[in-house]
Amino acid sequence: MDQTTVIGMIGIGVMGKSIAGHLLSKGYQVHVYTRTKSKAEDLITRGAIWKDSPKEIATSANVIFTMVGYPQDVAEVYLGKEGLIAHVDRGTYLVDMTTSKPSLAKEIYEQALAKQVFALDAPVSGGDIGAREARLSIMVGGDREVFDRIKPLFELIGTHIIYQGEAGAGQHTKMCNQITIASNMIGVTEALIYAEQAGLNPKQVLQSIETGAAGSWSLSQLGPRMLKGDYDPGFYVKHFIKDMAIALEAAEEMKLTLPGLKLAKHIYDQLVALGEEESGTQVLFKHFMKINPH
Known part of the structure; x- marks a missing residue:
């Protein structure tokens, strides 16, 4: 990944805000979306570009991180009619950092693969402190070669990054x-x-x-x-x-x-x-x- 990479971040909560901030501070163009725009105001002030929906993130970014609340939110963001998989370009990287169902991670992986899109499940541990200090533990499931390509970005937000195995293994x-x-x-x-x-x-x-x-x-x-x-x-x-x-x-x-x-x-x-x-x-x-x- 180089500085021409456009990163999307969906979910600007306790964790997502810090993750997006670290990527932004390293010079990446970061596009953000969250249900409550006010949560993203600080990032927007720092240079992040606001988008009005996951669909808009899908059509503007080539690496997309998500950190939302519940499995149903993950399903909507990834698998819904206005979701990511329906609208991303071939070759896009999708990284779900939400703690969600292993079975859902596998479903997202399979639907992404059918569109020649790369998906990883990469939940984290370390809490708000780990997120702020860029020392999260990141547990990753998916294809090893995809993990290797995304790892440089993981290293900007975490310090203990381990590939665990096939899709769902991270969850x-x-x-x-x-x-x-x-x-x-x-x-x-x-x-x-x-x-x-x-x-x-x-x-x-x-x-x-x-x-x-x-x-x-x-x-x-x-x-x-x-x-x-x-x-x-x-x-x-x-x-x-x-x-x-x-x-x-x-x-x-x-x-x-x-x-x-x-x-x-x-x-x-x-x-x-x-x-x-x-x-x-x-x-x-x-x-x-x-x-x-x-």
């Missing part, structure tokens, strides 16, 4: 990531509440345990937010529930029973019932504090 890998986080979030929350109840200094406890066997991204990055009462979304509760539901569906298809994941989803479903779907996943701490009054 399956992201499910492994989310399954790990689901139970870990419960452990992080309970550990910090235990520390407070035991009369310890939770910040000092974090310093001791985050570098030992208990260490994790959630502990180091979200533990301090929990203690500050900072529940702003680096990753929304509503999106985490979506991911867990996808993982449970895929597990059922493979005849797997995942009790830890089921428990985590049940607890996060309770947070939605309490009106916390727009909060960050670390809001679990607030909920557990309420059910464990001092």
Whole structure:
């Protein structure tokens, strides 16, 4: 990929805005679309070109990244009558970074291939911090040669970029990531509440345990937010529930029973019932504090 590449970005949320910003800062022409134009104003001020629909992105860019909310949004953007595959030119590269269904990734790949269009599923991990600092973990499924061509662009937004296998493999890998986080979030929350109840200094406890066997991204990055009462979304509760539901569906298809994941989803479903779907996943701490009054 060279500087003549025109990049499209669909979805300017917590993650998409930073991804588009990094590509823009490296001198690429970036065309953007998102449902709420105000979310893209900062990028437009910096030189990004606004487009009014995915169809307009399809006809103006030759490498298109998407980071939207739910599988149904992915299906609409890629497979709808006004979507990307119906309108992109032959030889266009499509990279879906949304956490979505592995089966949908395979369907997009097959329909793209039929039009001689290249599709990758490339979900990411690292949250808002990883996106801002261009150190996302990127898990990629699709054809290896297509991955190799797009990798220089991935290297502008991530630091841990691994080709996982055929179409859908990126999404399956992201499910492994989310399954790990689901139970870990419960452990992080309970550990910090235990520390407070035991009369310890939770910040000092974090310093001791985050570098030992208990260490994790959630502990180091979200533990301090929990203690500050900072529940702003680096990753929304509503999106985490979506991911867990996808993982449970895929597990059922493979005849797997995942009790830890089921428990985590049940607890996060309770947070939605309490009106916390727009909060960050670390809001679990607030909920557990309420059910464990001092």
